[in-house]
Amino acid sequence: MKINSIFGAVLLLVFTLSSCKNDKKQEAKEENSTEQTQKKANEQVVYQADLSALNSEVTGSETTGKASFTVSGNTMKVVIDVKNAPANMEHWQHFHGFVNGDEASCAQEDKNDDDIIDVTETEEASGTTMIPFNEIPTDIDLGDSTYPIADEEGNYHYETSIKIDDLNEAFAKAFDGQDVNLDTRVLYIHGVPEDTDFPESVKSIGDIPAQVTLPIACGKISKVNP
Numbered sequence: 001m002k003i004n005s006i007f008g009a010v011l012l013l014v015f016t017l018s019s020c021k022n023d024k025k026q027e028a029k030e031e032n033s034t035e036q037t038q039k040k041a042n043e044q045v046v047y048q049a050d051l052s053a054l055n056s057e058v059t060g061s062e063t064t065g066k067a068s069f070t071v072s073g074n075t076m077k078v079v080i081d082v083k084n085a086p087a088n089m090e091h092w093q094h095f096h097g098f099v100n101g102d103e104a105s106c107a108q109e110d111k112n113d114d115d116i117i118d119v120t121e122t123e124e125a126s127g128t129t130m131i132p133f134n135e136i137p138t139d140i141d142l143g144d145s146t147y148p149i150a151d152e153e154g155n156y157h158y159e160t161s162i163k164i165d166d167l168n169e170a171f172a173k174a175f176d177g178q179d180v181n182l183d184t185r186v187l188y189i190h191g192v193p194e195d196t197d198f199p200e201s202v203k204s205i206g207d208i209p210a211q212v213t214l215p216i217a218c219g220k221i222s223k224v225n226p
């Protein structure tokens with residue numbers, strides 16, 4: 001009986017120690033999983049674009065700027081700062097690209113030799129207009145009148161936060177199930193005063209006046225980290 005009791009006690013001790021060890025392993029595993037999840041949520045992926053001037057002869061100035069797209073968890077923060085744009089007016093801004101995911105660029109060509117790069121002449125290098133940066137980008141309402149307005153010096157600051165899930169869903173619906181793929185896109189700033197006189201050779205999209213869609217700056221969007 002004593003031997004059986006001792007044996008039973010040893011088995012109980014071994015079981016208890018093993019159970020405690022397994023509990024500690026499980027706790028450590030759960031803690032590590034939580035840390036990894038938190039770390040992933042806190043990680044940031046940053047995309048940037050340096051904007052260079054287009055059609056300076058029309059605007060009378062060099063429109064430049066910078067843009068950043070910071071993805072953290074399920075949120076993308078968009079910040080666009082523009083300088084020397086035509087003053088006291090609204091400026092359309094969008095990223096352009098190819099639906100098939102090909103790399104877009106700002107390498108425009110004045111195909112009709114009128115010394116003006118209109119929006120239709122950007123399509124070969126830059127693709128189509130995709131996401132607007134206005135009040136609600138995920139509505140993909142290109143004609144919405146909630147784009148930023150330049151101040152009297154031609155400067156403006158735009159900032160918004162977009163839910164990644166909403167952006168992906170809206171983009172896939174609008175562009176045949178394709179992914180956003182920011183680092184294959186380019187950012188355009190558009191717009192000159194409505195009284196700007198153009199030759200008939202300057203084209204636009206649909207019935208939108210060319211003064212609204214004329215590109216005045218472009219920048220390639222590139223991932224800068226990780």
